[in-house]
Every structure is written in C-alpha cells, then in structure tokens.
Amino acid sequence: MDLLRANLHKVRIPEPTNRIHKDECCVSFDTPRSEGGLYVDMNSFLGFGREHVAWNFEKSENPVYLHIVQRRKPEPDETDRPLKKPTLLAIGVEGGFGEQEPEYDVTYEIVILPEFVSLPFPSVDLPEKVRLAVDKVILAESADRKQQLASWVADKKIISAHAMDLQQLDNGVIVPPTGWKCSKCDKTENLWLNLTDGMILCGRWVWDGTGGNNHAVEHYQQTKYPLAVKLGTISADLEGADVYSYPEDDSVEDPILAQHLSHFGIDFSSLQKTEMTTAERELDHNTNFDWNRIQESGKDAEPLYGPGYTGLVNLGNSCYMASVMQVMFSTHPFISR
Ligand SMILES: [Zn+2]
Ligand SMILES: [Zn+2]
Known part of the structure; x- marks a missing residue:
C-alpha cells in the first residue's frame, strides 16, 4: 500500500472525454480474456497484455495498472441436471432459449510495476484517488466502442x-x-x-x-x-x-x-x-443485420397507437405469435365469447 501511495502522482482520474483502452492490448491481440489478462495503464489509459506491460513501464515510467481478467463461467453440467426448459419464447434473454455468448466473470486488481505487486480491488484500504480512478475506468465506455461510433458518424455529422x-x-x-x-x-x-x-x-x-x-x-x-x-x-x-x-x-x-x-x-x-x-x-442495427426486419422499410406505413393498435414487444422471433394474438384480440366474435 505504501508503494501505491508513493506512486499516487502517477495515477490519473479519467475525464469523460478520455479514451479508455480496456478491450484489447495496444500492441498485440491480448484481451482481458487472454491468459495473462489485460493491464490498463492508470495514467495513459492504454491497455497492454502480460507480455507488453513491462515494455510500456520502461517507456512511460507509469507503474500503476488496473489488471482486468475475464474468465468464462463454468457451463452448468447438463447431464446430471434436468434441462432447464425455456419459459419465454425468446432467444438470449432470461428464461428464453440458450444464449450463444458464453458468460464471463470479471475480476480486477491493482498491479504495480516493475515487481508486479498486486493489491486487491475493490478494497476500502485503497487511497480514494485510486478508487475513484478505477471506478471511472470500469464504468467508462471503452475506446473501441467510441472508435466504432466515431467512424460511423465521422462523415455524417x-x-x-x-x-x-x-x-x-x-x-x-x-x-x-x-x-x-x-x-x-x-x-x-x-x-x-x-x-x-x-x-x-x-x-x-x-x-x-x-x-x-x-x-x-x-x-x-x-x-x-x-x-x-x-x-x-x-x-x-x-x-x-x-x-x-x-x-x-x-x-x-x-x-x-x-x-x-x-x-x-x-x-x-x-x-x-x-x-x-x-x-x-x-x-447496432448494421452490425446485427437482420433482413427480415427491413421488409417494411422504405414503405410509408402509418403509425397507429391506442387500444387494438399497440402490439406486443418483440422478444426475438416472437413477431409471428404477436401478430396472431393481435389479430385474434381485434376480432369481435373472439373477444365477445
Ligand atoms: Zn408522444
Ligand atoms: Zn420474426
């Protein structure tokens, strides 16, 4: 902890406009899911894999890092447990059909170079400046996402x-x-x-x-x-x-x-x-492109709302059921029975 206090002047609290590189190493393909995790420089907010963080320390003399490690959650053993039946006609939501993306547990620690001295995070013992800075890094939108958005809007705004x-x-x-x-x-x-x-x-x-x-x-x-x-x-x-x-x-x-x-x-x-x-x-619409969803695009559909008009929210592939229910509940002989 004394070592961290001695290096406190090297820790910065990120501003909302700072780019936080917490998805991938700047010089390799390491991510928080790689074996060594990802080290985020708490001064420049650049990310480095285990093999490149020492190199960054030599170059920048920034000793304090947030070490982010994501590990895949163990798959529930499906053989000795009855298969959980979906309760929702949906994919990838709670209660729905299985999610494609495996889930990850995220752990954080503070690491001080060159000795890779590790301090637990979160911890009330950490200096307030470090706690604030790390909280902001964790909550910040990553540079990758900002970059994707910037290139999406760059030629338009x-x-x-x-x-x-x-x-x-x-x-x-x-x-x-x-x-x-x-x-x-x-x-x-x-x-x-x-x-x-x-x-x-x-x-x-x-x-x-x-x-x-x-x-x-x-x-x-x-x-x-x-x-x-x-x-x-x-x-x-x-x-x-x-x-x-x-x-x-x-x-x-x-x-x-x-x-x-x-x-x-x-x-x-x-x-x-x-x-x-x-x-x-x-x-999001363009990265998760779904042809079925654009069949009405370009047509001048008239927006309707109110009783009988407002439909059900699509849970993912539930549109056909929603449309049938909407028709049935708009059919007088059906509602009057
Ligand atoms: Zn309105
Ligand atoms: Zn559908």
Missing part, C-alpha cells in the same frame, strides 16, 4: 446551420433532470427536447416496433422549430449527445448545446446517459 442563431423562447420552461414523459402521449423513452420551446415529445415510429408516436416531428411540422436533443443521451461527454435537425433531416452538431440546455435549466454535466443515440442504434 455537420454543424447545424440553425444552431448559432437559434431563438429560444423565454417561456419559463424548466426541464427536470429525470422523470420525462411525452407531452402528448404516455411514452417515457425515446423523448426529444425541442431546443426552441423546451417541449418534450416522443420520437419517430420505427418499423421494428420501437420508437415513438411521431409527436416530436409533428411538433416541428407545426412550429418549424428546427433542433431537438434526445433526452437520455446528454452527459458530461456532451459531444455524445444526440442533436437532430428537422430541416436538415440529420443528426447534427450544436456547438453551443451547453448554452441551449442551460436555457431550460439543464446542467449537462450532472446528467447520466441512459439511452442509445441515433448513431449507436444505427451501428
């Missing part, structure tokens, strides 16, 4: 022509930090805050059944207020916030978003990210 001279109404609207709901329906997710009047409305209907009832875009069509930000994507890393421009019909950058948010009483640095941005959704 433009600075909105409507941002710098946006007129914000002095209507006294104050937006609370949590507990949002669409002003026109019951949606509590996929909500957009119009940056002109502070109105909170649900997002677009999406062909896969997610999304909202189009109330935000309809509000734009009536008012022509151009910019909205997706609630739940605002955090201290403000660049990650999802701002949409209706006239430009694209995700855009708002260089003075902090100012636009504070107009409605929002302190962006105190908010937590709870929702996926448009870019993250697009990335």
Whole structure:
C-alpha cells in the first residue's frame, strides 16, 4: 500500500472525454480474456497484455495498472441436471432459449510495476484517488466502442446551420433532470427536447416496433422549430449527445448545446446517459443485420397507437405469435365469447 501511495502522482482520474483502452492490448491481440489478462495503464489509459506491460513501464515510467481478467463461467453440467426448459419464447434473454455468448466473470486488481505487486480491488484500504480512478475506468465506455461510433458518424455529422442563431423562447420552461414523459402521449423513452420551446415529445415510429408516436416531428411540422436533443443521451461527454435537425433531416452538431440546455435549466454535466443515440442504434442495427426486419422499410406505413393498435414487444422471433394474438384480440366474435 505504501508503494501505491508513493506512486499516487502517477495515477490519473479519467475525464469523460478520455479514451479508455480496456478491450484489447495496444500492441498485440491480448484481451482481458487472454491468459495473462489485460493491464490498463492508470495514467495513459492504454491497455497492454502480460507480455507488453513491462515494455510500456520502461517507456512511460507509469507503474500503476488496473489488471482486468475475464474468465468464462463454468457451463452448468447438463447431464446430471434436468434441462432447464425455456419459459419465454425468446432467444438470449432470461428464461428464453440458450444464449450463444458464453458468460464471463470479471475480476480486477491493482498491479504495480516493475515487481508486479498486486493489491486487491475493490478494497476500502485503497487511497480514494485510486478508487475513484478505477471506478471511472470500469464504468467508462471503452475506446473501441467510441472508435466504432466515431467512424460511423465521422462523415455524417455537420454543424447545424440553425444552431448559432437559434431563438429560444423565454417561456419559463424548466426541464427536470429525470422523470420525462411525452407531452402528448404516455411514452417515457425515446423523448426529444425541442431546443426552441423546451417541449418534450416522443420520437419517430420505427418499423421494428420501437420508437415513438411521431409527436416530436409533428411538433416541428407545426412550429418549424428546427433542433431537438434526445433526452437520455446528454452527459458530461456532451459531444455524445444526440442533436437532430428537422430541416436538415440529420443528426447534427450544436456547438453551443451547453448554452441551449442551460436555457431550460439543464446542467449537462450532472446528467447520466441512459439511452442509445441515433448513431449507436444505427451501428447496432448494421452490425446485427437482420433482413427480415427491413421488409417494411422504405414503405410509408402509418403509425397507429391506442387500444387494438399497440402490439406486443418483440422478444426475438416472437413477431409471428404477436401478430396472431393481435389479430385474434381485434376480432369481435373472439373477444365477445
Ligand atoms: Zn408522444
Ligand atoms: Zn420474426
């Protein structure tokens, strides 16, 4: 512990904008699942495999590392136990059919080079700075994910022509930090805050059944207020916030978003990210591409909601059952029996 205290000045607490390399070694293919695990430099936040961490120490003289090891959870022995029957018509969710991805246990420890002195984590004995720094590294979105997203949006995000001279109404609207709901329906997710009047409305209907009832875009069509930000994507890393421009019909950058948010009483640095941005959704849809899901794309389907219209959430391959149930429960001779 004294050794750690002596090296405390070499430990940094990551800022929200720092890239944290905790998925893969910078110079090899080692990951936390490799035999030696992965060592994250607590000063540069670069990751190194067991064979390269000493090399980094010599070069950088950074002695403090977070050692991350992921080990596959033992498979339950299926021969002497009755097979657990799926209780849900779904794949990869609790109670559903077996998951393809094996599960991993993650362990952490603090390691100090060059002697590879190991200290347990979590531990109340660790200096507060180290505990804070490690917590932030563990919770941070990894550099790999940020990089994937950055390359996905890189050629697309433009600075909105409507941002710098946006007129914000002095209507006294104050937006609370949590507990949002669409002003026109019951949606509590996929909500957009119009940056002109502070109105909170649900997002677009999406062909896969997610999304909202189009109330935000309809509000734009009536008012022509151009910019909205997706609630739940605002955090201290403000660049990650999802701002949409209706006239430009694209995700855009708002260089003075902090100012636009504070107009409605929002302190962006105190908010937590709870929702996926448009870019993250697009990335996920494209990396988990499923042809069956796009058969309605491109068609002008009319969004419907309310009794008899709202369908069941797709649990994965349950759409056929959901559609049959929806038809049956909309059939008068059936409901009246
Ligand atoms: Zn709505
Ligand atoms: Zn299906």
